[in-house]
Amino acid sequence: MKLLLISPRSSDKRSPVGFKVPQAALQIIAALTPENVKGSMVDEHISDIDFSKDYDLVGISIMTATAKRGYHLAKTFKEKGSKVVFGGIHASVMPGEAINYGDAVVIGEAESSWPNLVEDFEQNTIKKYYHIKEPDLSTAPLPKRDSGIDRSVLGIKWPGFYTTKGCPYDCEFCSVSSVYGRKIRNLPIPHVIKDIENAHSKVFLSLDDNVAANPKYAKSLFKEMAHLNIEWGGQSTATIAKDDELLQLCRESGCRGLFVGLESVSTTSMSRMRKTLKSIKENEDAIKKIQDTGIIFHPSFVFGLDDDTKAVFDDTLEFLYRNRITTATFNVLTPYPGTRLYRRLKQEGRLISEDWSHYNHYTVTFRPKNMTEKELAEGYFYLKKEFYSLNNICQRITRLSEISYPGLAQFIYVVFNNIAGRQTLIDSYKTLGMAISKL
Ligand code: B12
Numbered sequence: 001m002k003l004l005l006i007s008p009r010s011s012d013k014r015s016p017v018g019f020k021v022p023q024a025a026l027q028i029i030a031a032l033t034p035e036n037v038k039g040s041m042v043d044e045h046i047s048d049i050d051f052s053k054d055y056d057l058v059g060i061s062i063m064t065a066t067a068k069r070g071y072h073l074a075k076t077f078k079e080k081g082s083k084v085v086f087g088g089i090h091a092s093v094m095p096g097e098a099i100n101y102g103d104a105v106v107i108g109e110a111e112s113s114w115p116n117l118v119e120d121f122e123q124n125t126i127k128k129y130y131h132i133k134e135p136d137l138s139t140a141p142l143p144k145r146d147s148g149i150d151r152s153v154l155g156i157k158w159p160g161f162y163t164t165k166g167c168p169y170d171c172e173f174c175s176v177s178s179v180y181g182r183k184i185r186n187l188p189i190p191h192v193i194k195d196i197e198n199a200h201s202k203v204f205l206s207l208d209d210n211v212a213a214n215p216k217y218a219k220s221l222f223k224e225m226a227h228l229n230i231e232w233g234g235q236s237t238a239t240i241a242k243d244d245e246l247l248q249l250c251r252e253s254g255c256r257g258l259f260v261g262l263e264s265v266s267t268t269s270m271s272r273m274r275k276t277l278k279s280i281k282e283n284e285d286a287i288k289k290i291q292d293t294g295i296i297f298h299p300s301f302v303f304g305l306d307d308d309t310k311a312v313f314d315d316t317l318e319f320l321y322r323n324r325i326t327t328a329t330f331n332v333l334t335p336y337p338g339t340r341l342y343r344r345l346k347q348e349g350r351l352i353s354e355d356w357s358h359y360n361h362y363t364v365t366f367r368p369k370n371m372t373e374k375e376l377a378e379g380y381f382y383l384k385k386e387f388y389s390l391n392n393i394c395q396r397i398t399r400l401s402e403i404s405y406p407g408l409a410q411f412i413y414v415v416f417n418n419i420a421g422r423q424t425l426i427d428s429y430k431t432l433g434m435a436i437s438k439l
Contacts, residue, residue: 009044027143061088093338107131175338206234222253233257241286257296304333
């Protein structure tokens with residue numbers, strides 16, 4: 001039996017710059033596949049699919065942004081006689097949609113379902129849906145690291161590792177807790193350490209929603225990671241700054257940057273989203289503490305929340321400059337299927353597009369409350385153009401030493417991420433047919 005695993009790209013063309021972190025799900029599914037199966041994998045963000053080859057079974061991992069491309073690939077492979085299985089977050093929240101394009105859908109995590117599916121396939125008894133909720137991670141296999149999808153970026157190999165599944169929060173715009181559960185499940189620490197060692201790299205991206213979700217576990221993990229002599233970036237909440245020991249151990253384990261979903265600089269939105277740090281002051285203190293520890297603070301914001309007015313764009317810029325933020329992510333609020341936000345906006349008649357290729361974080365797909373759609377789109381591009389103007393990028397880079405960032409790796413990261421931030425702006429201009437000369 002010949003198996004192909006695919007992570008489809010989200011846009012028509014691959015962007016020349018950006019994080020090319022191989023999709024860990026493919027490496028896990030490969031590890032769950034019996035030895036006698038001849039498997040290969042392609043992450044379309046990194047390389048192209050060879051359509052001249054034939055496969056018996058094709059597994060496609062889809063997020064909402066990649067669903068349309070995934071369905072197109074499924075059609076191509078089904079016409080060539082392959083059976084197609086979908087998995088990933090979009091297939092998990094929209095199994096009824098995905099099954100229209102494939103033969104089976106794995107809902108949620110594949111750890112327990114995939115071996116059953118492969119057996120059923122071999123006996124020609126494949127079922128439409130496979131769903132085993134919140135599998136036990138203590139027996140999860142180590143991801144197949146020698147799978148050929150790790151690629152270097154600027155000469156640096158940047159593989160991912162994960163330690164935790166599940167999220168206790170239930171943010172209105174996020175589907176993680178409904179798919180992976182609200183209970184935090186950790187991988188055994190020796191498993192994580194072995195996985196990192198197997199990747200043979202010095203630089204990593206943590207794939208967890210929150211690396212410090214379970215502080216006790218995180219402290220023990222960080223102590224072990226400190227012996228590995230690696231550098232890594234990951235996601236957490238700003239609450240990490242409230243625990244001095246945790247923050248220090250995090251830095252000593254090699255953490256050089258944290259991506260934090262601040263979401264909004266409006267205190268009303270912060271408390272509506274049940275953020276643990278609810279005031280601007282608390283967040284600013286946390287940012288300073290994290291930066292002083294030698295960790296880059298990379299915030300992410302969403303625009304178009306019900307409390308947002310046109311003032312939010314300038315308020316956010318002021319916040320970014322005041323806190324000497326070196327890199328940041330900006331998103332138009334996106335009502336992903338499977339979220340409470342999606343259901344509410346649909347019920348209120350405010351959804352304006354369910355074409356998933358519009359779910360790209362720069363297209364407005366719903367009617368905002370205190371702005372028009374045009375004002376939201378214009379405000380978003382105004383802010384992104386300002387923050388990622390060449391002039392501002394140069395100023396941030398020349399003033400890096402003032403924020404006490406030590407080390408070449410962080411310098412490279414900040415330069416690279418600013419270029420990548422500007423590149424995503426150029427890419428979105430191109431997709432929307434807007435004139436790049438205006439940038
Ligand atoms: C790490 C991460 C990233 C990394 C990706 C690194 C990489 N290449 O893997 C980066 C930072 C690059 C990233 C980017 C984006 N991300 Co992201 N990301 C995540 C995060 C935190 C973890 C994903 C992960 O790797 N988990 C570890 C692996 C092992 O687990 P897994 O992917 O869930 O896979 C398991 C199952 O889903 C299943 N499975 C998955 N695929 C398949 C396929 C088959 C055939 C089968 C059988 C099973 C199966 O089995 C796997 C093993 O159990 C998730 C949140 C989450 N908790 O899932 C968000 C998440 C997936 N991202 C999200 C988004 C929106 C994005 C962006 C669009 C953001 C943006 N503004 O650009 C981009 C899109 C990038 C792209 N591919 O085009 C959303 C997706 C929502 C949706 N409905 O699509 C999520 C869910 C976050 C959220 N809170 O909503 N992301």
